[in-house]
Amino acid sequence: MATDFYNDSLSPGCSIPPLVNRKSKSYPTKVTAGGVTFGGSEVVIIAGPCAVENHEQLSETARIVKAGGASMLRGGAFKPRSSPYNFQGLGQEGILMLKEISRETGLPFVTEVMDTRQVEFVAGFADMLQVGSRNMQNYPLLKEAGLSHKPILLKRGMMATIEEFLLAAEYILSQGNDQIVLCERGIRTFEPTTRNTLDLSAVPMLKHMSHLPVIVDPSHGTGHSWLVPTMARAAVAAGADGLIMEVHYKPDEALCDGYQSLDPDDFNLLMTSLRKVAAAIGREVM
Helix, strand or coil: CCCCCECCCCCCCCCECCCCEHHHCCCCCCEEECCEEECCCEEEEEEECCECCCHHHHHHHHHHHHHHCCCEEECECCCCCCCCCCCCCCCHHHHHHHHHHHHHHCCCEEEECCCHHHHHHHHCCCCEEEECHHHCCCHHHHHHHHHCCCCEEEECCCCCCHHHHHHHHHHHHCCCCCCEEEEECCECCCCCCCCCECCCCHHHHHHHHECCCEEECHHHHHCCHHHHHHHHHHHHHCCCCEEEEEECCCHHHCCCCHHHCECHHHHHHHHHHHHHHHHHCCCEEC
16 A cells, blocks of 8 residues: 555544545545535435335335435435346436436435446436445546546445445545545345444544545445435434435335335334434434
């Protein structure tokens, strides 16, 4: 690893890239996407299905999460699946559907881009672009996303160190785009009982090292819908600036990740408890 970055006294050999380094700015960066601001006193809730499946599913789920208090909609149109035989998403049709439902509900939306060739099209509709875990070190994609000058939701790679995560953000920053939200979504360890190991220590660490907002994905971080509420509350207590969670109006019928998706009742119960946790640390949920 290069050693010409600013070395903070965090741990031996740990370097912080210059643009992402919190000491490069006198104040934390606030990121605004579709009128929603990350990095302020509010804890932002992004919720919606793992994948856009059809109009009814997206419309119903969007209305559920809005009524429950979410301020942003998530939904995958281009899906990076481990198996080529699994549902790959609706592609451009899904993006157009997201835009339609966004207009109807008033919820801005974030969706993933997997390829440099998708960036221009998706950026024309989405309020925020997501670079997913599998693409955290897809450097051409990071550069292209940065050049779009859209807000970017950057997920930590499933086997990435904190330093590697920040270096990925540096690629986007180097293109003149500081509108980046970092997302801790769990890392792969030897533990088999959860889909990933959710590294909540990454929240205060990233906020100590960088000036960028940090959110948490407890859905992918655990892989179990029953674990999501506990880890979501813990993430807020740890200082997360937001949560991104999978919600489906009929999880048992989901084409993707139904086992880690909250149903409407569980989502509403979670939102009630999140408001209490946020209030206890002087914040509020939006």
